[in-house]
Amino acid sequence: MDISAPIIIAALIVFFILVFISVIPVGMWISAVASGVKIGIFSLVGMKLRRVRPESIVRPMIKATKAGLSVKINELEAHYLAGGNVDSVVNALIAAERAGINLSFEQASAIDLAGRDVFEAVKMSVTPKVIETPQIAAVAKDGIELLVKARVTVRTNINQLIGGAGESTVLARVGEGIVTTVGSANTHSSVLENPDDISKVVLEKGLDSGTAYEIISIDIADIDIGRNIGANLQSLQAEANTKIAQAKAEERRAMAVALEQEMKAEVVKAKAEVVKAEAEVPKALSQALASGNMGAIDYYKLQNVQADTKMKNDIGNGVMEFVDNKKEK
Template sequence: GDSTGITRQGLEAHYLAGGRVPLVVQALIAAHKAGIRELDFKRAAAIDLAGRDVREAVQTSVYPKVIDCPGKNSGRESLDAVAKNGIQLKVKARVTVRTNLYQLIGGATEETIIARVGEGIVSAIGSAEKHSDVLENPDVISKTVLARRLDANTAFEIVSIDIADIDVGANIGARLQADQAEADTRVARANAEGRRAMAVAKEQEMIAAIEESRAALVESEAEVPKAVADSLASGQLGITDYYKLRNLQADTDMRRSIATGPIPAVAGGQ
């Protein structure tokens, strides 16, 4: 054995457990050369059995690696966020990380770092009053996100967060206002159509009431001749009174026909 804790029995046991012995030995040699004292054989073997690449972990601990945010396999070109003035910003960031050997077993992976940083950037931009504030000073976003200690309980330590690119996107605020205006217009049209339908229904009710009244009038008028005949027969109505009644009826019919009939066309020049 030596300071790294490597023993023949340990190597045999690790091999029998399905471990990658050459990888572990190479990692320990690299760690020893880099002066990383916290990595001994026991920890390196445990990292290897946990399915992590212990050699790469040591290399990343010595030489920090850069992670793109959003991730290359995410299918997204940028992180899209909207400032308080409604303007969208499309952001690309680069996160420099160093492996935390103490957290490598059970610690969250690169995907967690990418997700947390992405969420932090979107939140920070969303808190900005104007998109121009972010464009003028993107470092504020980086510092805000970095201060949130997003590497907690992950296999990495975040060294830096750099905004690689910012593009101005759509005016989301204006689009939402336009959508709201269109929705309001549709509601107004629906309400107007409802009122029109109610007016038509009311008109039909009134027409029906008029027809009903007219039918009652016709029915009453039909009783008049019989009443006149009875009055003449009983001597209650004289012949002179009868003719006056007929003249009055004729005048009434004429006025009614004038009121309800079409307006006669006036001959030109006469």
């Protein structure tokens, strides 16, 4: 008897068993049935044909069944095909059910597909998270700058998680509230004496409106005194006023110089008019002599008067020059 035939038959049987095991996840099906999950073996084969990893669906389904949740295989598979994290959604549903939070599968899957960690969101609803703000600079009415740090305790608002603003918006609003509150204080010392007033005023503003979080408390962690902004502003204002005054003085000086030049031009013009008028005098005298309106004696008298006037002017100028020299000495 040829022994090669049984060997070939045995090899074929082993081959078909291996193919059957690789195509049909028997082990996964046994685990599901043993856990009370009602799923047919051909459903697992269909998952493989749809390029869905059966373990990514069956294991979360087992957890959901053991936790007493009513979740359907088709819902989990549809969420997987949409690119969602099935395991995270099931974990979130279990945590929400244990914490008494009303969270449906549709809400959890929508939150997951929106790009948020739904399981982390549920954990934050149970255990609030503390967010620390960066150092916020605010100036009181007396001009002193205060550097404030705050700790904001928040928890997730499941109903506003989709479309709600994130942590950065909450921090920005808290910072704005701190700046407004400190800015309305008359003195920086009053803020240092009652830092809890900042928390009360900011918390009353409803800063969590439209966000994915609910603010539980705002605690001031640290307040430091910064610069004297008021004094710096006054110094800058005084410097600006000085420059403005200097500019106006320079403007007035330039106008005075221009006026002086105009007056000098007027003097030169007047002198030119005088010279012109003096040039007409000899002509007028000759005409007067020729017409007989002035005699020779009248002419000589006029000459004597002019000489006498010139002598007096020379004497006066000499005296003034002597006095000026005395003053200089």
